[in-house]
Amino acid sequence: MPPGGFSRTRNVDYDDDDAYDDEDDYSEEGEGGDGMTEHDKEQMRVGTTRVRQGLGELSEFTSDAQIQEALWHYYYDVDKSVVYLKNKLGTTEPKQEAPKKEKATSRFDQAASVADQKAPTTTGKQTHPQSSWLEESAYRVAYLSPPPISMPTNEAIGDFFWDVPWGNVPLHRLGVITLDTPRYRGGLLGGSSKLAALAAKRRKDREEAEAAATKANSEANAAVAMLDKLTVKSKEPTSNLRGGDTERPSRARYPGRRRSRSRSPPPEAIDEAILKPAVQQPAIVCELPAQRAKASMFASTLCGGSSTAARRPFPTLEVFPAPYTIYKEYDSAKAFASPSPDDIKKRVQGEKLAQSVEKLAVADEPKVKSKNLNVVQEFEKSGLKRMANFVVVGHVDHGKSTLMGRLLYDLKVIDQRSIDKLRKEAENIGKSSFALAWVMDETSEERSRGVTVDIATNYFETDKTRFTILDAPGHKDFIPNMISGASQADFPVLVIDASTNSFESGLKGQTKEHILIARSMGMQHIIVAVNKMDTVSWSKARFDDITKRMTAFLTEASFLEKRITFIPLAGLTGENVVKKIESSAAHWYTGETLLEALERVELPKRNLQKALRLSVADVFRGDMRSPLSISGRIDSGTVQVGDTILALPANETATIKAIEVQDAPVDWAVAGQIPTLHLTDIDPIHLRQGDMVCAPNAPVKLVKAFTSKLLAFEHVLPMPVEVFRSTLNSPGGIRTLSARLNKFTGEIVKKKPRIVKPGEVARVVVQLERELPIEEGMRVVLRERGRTVGAGLMENVA
Amino acid sequence: MARRTFPRRNNAPSGGTCAPVFARTIKEPGYLQTLRPSRSRGSNELRKIFLQTSIIPSASGSAYLEIPSSSPASKSTLIPPTSSLKITASVQGPKPLPRSVPFSPSLLLTTTVKFAPFATRHRRGYIRDSIERDLGVHLETALRGVIIGERWPKSGVEVVITILEGDEDGWWGDSGNDGSVNRGGWGLLNVLAGCITVASAAITDAGIDCVDVVCGGVAALTRDPAARDKKELVRILDPCPAEHKEIVAACAVGYLASRDEITEIWMKGDVGADPNALVEGATHAAVGSLAVVKEVLLEALQAKFQGPMEGNESGLKRKAQDVEMTG
Numbered sequence A: 001m002p003p004g005g006f007s008r009t010r011n012v013d014y015d016d017d018d019a020y021d022d023e024d025d026y027s028e029e030g031e032g033g034d035g036m037t038e039h040d041k042e043q044m045r046v047g048t049t050r051v052r053q054g055l056g057e058l059s060e061f062t063s064d065a066q067i068q069e070a071l072w073h074y075y076y077d078v079d080k081s082v083v084y085l086k087n088k089l090g091t092t093e094p095k096q097e098a099p100k101k102e103k104a105t106s107r108f109d110q111a112a113s114v115a116d117q118k119a120p121t122t123t124g125k126q127t128h129p130q131s132s133w134l135e136e137s138a139y140r141v142a143y144l145s146p147p148p149i150s151m152p153t154n155e156a157i158g159d160f161f162w163d164v165p166w167g168n169v170p171l172h173r174l175g176v177i178t179l180d181t182p183r184y185r186g187g188l189l190g191g192s193s194k195l196a197a198l199a200a201k202r203r204k205d206r207e208e209a210e211a212a213a214t215k216a217n218s219e220a221n222a223a224v225a226m227l228d229k230l231t232v233k234s235k236e237p238t239s240n241l242r243g244g245d246t247e248r249p250s251r252a253r254y255p256g257r258r259r260s261r262s263r264s265p266p267p268e269a270i271d272e273a274i275l276k277p278a279v280q281q282p283a284i285v286c287e288l289p290a291q292r293a294k295a296s297m298f299a300s301t302l303c304g305g306s307s308t309a310a311r312r313p314f315p316t317l318e319v320f321p322a323p324y325t326i327y328k329e330y331d332s333a334k335a336f337a338s339p340s341p342d343d344i345k346k347r348v349q350g351e352k353l354a355q356s357v358e359k360l361a362v363a364d365e366p367k368v369k370s371k372n373l374n375v376v377q378e379f380e381k382s383g384l385k386r387m388a389n390f391v392v393v394g395h396v397d398h399g400k401s402t403l404m405g406r407l408l409y410d411l412k413v414i415d416q417r418s419i420d421k422l423r424k425e426a427e428n429i430g431k432s433s434f435a436l437a438w439v440m441d442e443t444s445e446e447r448s449r450g451v452t453v454d455i456a457t458n459y460f461e462t463d464k465t466r467f468t469i470l471d472a473p474g475h476k477d478f479i480p481n482m483i484s485g486a487s488q489a490d491f492p493v494l495v496i497d498a499s500t501n502s503f504e505s506g507l508k509g510q511t512k513e514h515i516l517i518a519r520s521m522g523m524q525h526i527i528v529a530v531n532k533m534d535t536v537s538w539s540k541a542r543f544d545d546i547t548k549r550m551t552a553f554l555t556e557a558s559f560l561e562k563r564i565t566f567i568p569l570a571g572l573t574g575e576n577v578v579k580k581i582e583s584s585a586a587h588w589y590t591g592e593t594l595l596e597a598l599e600r601v602e603l604p605k606r607n608l609q610k611a612l613r614l615s616v617a618d619v620f621r622g623d624m625r626s627p628l629s630i631s632g633r634i635d636s637g638t639v640q641v642g643d644t645i646l647a648l649p650a651n652e653t654a655t656i657k658a659i660e661v662q663d664a665p666v667d668w669a670v671a672g673q674i675p676t677l678h679l680t681d682i683d684p685i686h687l688r689q690g691d692m693v694c695a696p697n698a699p700v701k702l703v704k705a706f707t708s709k710l711l712a713f714e715h716v717l718p719m720p721v722e723v724f725r726s727t728l729n730s731p732g733g734i735r736t737l738s739a740r741l742n743k744f745t746g747e748i749v750k751k752k753p754r755i756v757k758p759g760e761v762a763r764v765v766v767q768l769e770r771e772l773p774i775e776e777g778m779r780v781v782l783r784e785r786g787r788t789v790g791a792g793l794m795e796n797v798a
Numbered sequence B: 001m002a003r004r005t006f007p008r009r010n011n012a013p014s015g016g017t018c019a020p021v022f023a024r025t026i027k028e029p030g031y032l033q034t035l036r037p038s039r040s041r042g043s044n045e046l047r048k049i050f051l052q053t054s055i056i057p058s059a060s061g062s063a064y065l066e067i068p069s070s071s072p073a074s075k076s077t078l079i080p081p082t083s084s085l086k087i088t089a090s091v092q093g094p095k096p097l098p099r100s101v102p103f104s105p106s107l108l109l110t111t112t113v114k115f116a117p118f119a120t121r122h123r124r125g126y127i128r129d130s131i132e133r134d135l136g137v138h139l140e141t142a143l144r145g146v147i148i149g150e151r152w153p154k155s156g157v158e159v160v161i162t163i164l165e166g167d168e169d170g171w172w173g174d175s176g177n178d179g180s181v182n183r184g185g186w187g188l189l190n191v192l193a194g195c196i197t198v199a200s201a202a203i204t205d206a207g208i209d210c211v212d213v214v215c216g217g218v219a220a221l222t223r224d225p226a227a228r229d230k231k232e233l234v235r236i237l238d239p240c241p242a243e244h245k246e247i248v249a250a251c252a253v254g255y256l257a258s259r260d261e262i263t264e265i266w267m268k269g270d271v272g273a274d275p276n277a278l279v280e281g282a283t284h285a286a287v288g289s290l291a292v293v294k295e296v297l298l299e300a301l302q303a304k305f306q307g308p309m310e311g312n313e314s315g316l317k318r319k320a321q322d323v324e325m326t327g
Ligand SMILES: Nc1nc2c(ncn2[C@@H]2O[C@H](COP(=O)(O)OP(=O)(O)OP(=O)(O)O)[C@@H](O)[C@H]2O)c(=O)[nH]1
Pocket: A394, A395, A396, A397, A398, A399, A400, A401, A402, A403, A433, A434, A437, A450, A451, A452, A453, A472, A473, A474, A475, A531, A532, A533, A534, A535, A569, A570, A571, A572, A573
């Protein structure tokens, strides 16, 4: 089936790759297309005048077009263009020969062109070898083929092949190559029209240059010599590979071919040449060519039939009759009229079998027993400390991880020995200043790059409160991870680098975006840690400046001023983190330390009585005992061991086998905590980061469109956006802008606005491509091409 | 060769794939030597080659190559004197690349070489080992330059070679008790040459445009057992390692006869002062096997168009020939 192979594969394999369109990639190329930008035109104009100056008197003999072309090729290099044009005009050759870039011709081509020159050429303009080679579209095999058979549709493939023999495929089964003009025309694939034009131009130039073959330089000679060395023996002209009608540069070193072509007179004679390829001496003549062996037993079994010559024509089967159908009894038997022996037997045993199968039921593995606690009461009884989760946010390298490392170190959560070890390791790779950050950054990639990539979780405890730290990455590439961390937190700690320029660059970058995301998650308190105060020698002026500007920004993002706390500190040295600063330079600050501020923050109310809502921040496979575990913050409600939960959007239930909070096993967990739940009775494929876990009796609905109150961070129009609910996200779009609202009262200011400006609040309808579990009161973040455009509060299903 | 086992297979017993060694060979010291095969053909004479294309209907091109054992089978033992090389090749494609693969302006060639588990006297694993991957790379270099890849942008072609029986590295009698011969891997050169030839036939069968039909050939330098001083080296074409007690050097090439170009070369052993002679020998061997390849491809083509073309047989025959020759 030789040539048919390709077309058949294409027909067969397309079902999963339906919209394969190779057309449009190539349709553009080759057409010049005036794709010049304004900038280019301007450069061209200036360049032309300057070249004219450079040319002096020769300028009169040169047309604008020539100059521009030269400029184009030299990328507006005036000097080179002038030199080129002078050379050209000097030779007074009327024919246009555009500049040739040295790089464009490979050594091989040079060698070939030198060889061309040696050969007695009489041909006129020679088309470019590559393109002529390709333009010859027809496989000559196509003439020989019988009329094409229609290809079966995909479903029928199996049927199509059912009686195809093993080898010796009958002719009518063979694929047929039809004459397609090849799509590849030697241009730059998929290139812009300008590039294509450039390439086409270069190609033309090279052809002309080759035809002229004036550049026989020593290098090319060397290349030829090298080629000669490569051949094993003689360089006698070899057989004419595609029947003498095509030429490639690499074969130009066989003069015989060329001669045969140039001699061949018009049409009929060419046909002759095709039919009778000049018999040429191969380079190596083998005295004793190998003999053909007869097919061995194995071979004849494999290939069917001993020799190809003696093949019998394959009978084509229209239908394949079963051998017994020829008997008369077959017609009269009605074999399937009465119940089969199996049926009879089953009917007799039927009842008994069903019973015994019921008895067979495999004893279920001991179900996880629920203690049926009243978790809310338990919680109140336990007198647990306040629980607070905070996320550390801020621009990249502003010192978030270092600050947290310092906090843990000063609170003796991390002992001196581990710190010393980290110090030594950090020094070894020349990043000693990152030693504290390594407390949080644990993966080798994070450590070697000095950048946090994923959320790191750590715990510490004070007399009053148990804290969970979520150290977020500051780099803009890892915003999704930051969102996942922020969705688990009660309030953010914003870290700002006080040193010159850093603060400013952060304000344009992720300082701003993180604040907006944190706010859009509904967080109301914020602690602003003005870090690296040591680098500005605890300048009060700098601190005040930052405070002023941040306050302005934060209030605009609708944080209340009284809920913002500013603390000047230095994470690296530890001043004002746990211990108060002693340095005299900072006598002006008498406020609280970071730790004090953390303890003072008011926490949002926990909705213990509501139905369970937990967003999955992490899914991991553990050991044999707990094959699948999830972790995430409980937004509302409670869980206890033995509870059944529902995972959305997969809509699968699971049973909780065990619960861990802060790495210690517990019987229950309540809203506000970030427990790890070990699950059974669920396939891991149903759980993914960002999923929603809820109580099966009060599930969250999957919605496809909803109205939302939107706080815009950028200009918002009806446009495609990416909708994030925690980390669960779906492409979607803002369908309509229903109304612009008053920021504080929520009253409608304007109906159907055309655009929502940054900072404004509007009611919009959001359409999702995939259903997401979202219910009233949940927060969503809308992002577009890596930027956060707004934050929404889900109001109702649209 | 650490063999990994598949947990879900009934794995064959490890060890040899051949008949066991019989007691007589151990009891009678001279007897074993009488079984030793020796080269009966001339030094420039190649073994016979069996080649057949289009053996796998579902592949776009396929071929089977066999080099039957040249020594006559012995009457007194079950163990065949020499192995006979058996290789199948199938070509899948050209077909469009999956979307995940980055854009490629020309045909992406992948070659996979696998020994069947029973292909050698020592049982092979099911997972490709380093030798097989190495052969795959060699084969790829041999084929890459031959295929005119620019005609299939954004597509890939897969050449899958299965070695049903490989050439051994030496005579079984020279080995230890386990039947495996581990003497420098001379057989691999024959296997590579076979792979090149059969892959080339399969590619032609698939109708993929090539600049020429590439063919594999092997030549070797052996110690002449007849010459007493043991210094004399003879160059032979297409060595059958089992027939020679000592091979000094060998070389396999992939060779384009009509362009006089070598696409792949693999040399082994102590080549001595003149490696070119060995390479040249290998190219001769390649040209020798090309004769068979050409003949077979021609026949296959004629057989294919026999039916409808009977009317104007002669003219078309020439055309067909033309097509095939240009490969
Ligand atoms: N001088 C001085 N340098 C500090 C201070 N805090 C952090 N740094 C330095 O700032 C650099 C970045 O610290 P990291 O803690 O990795 O920054 P990060 O914010 O966690 O960075 P990402 O997690 O990648 O966003 C390190 O070289 C620290 O040594 C400080 O208080 N004073």
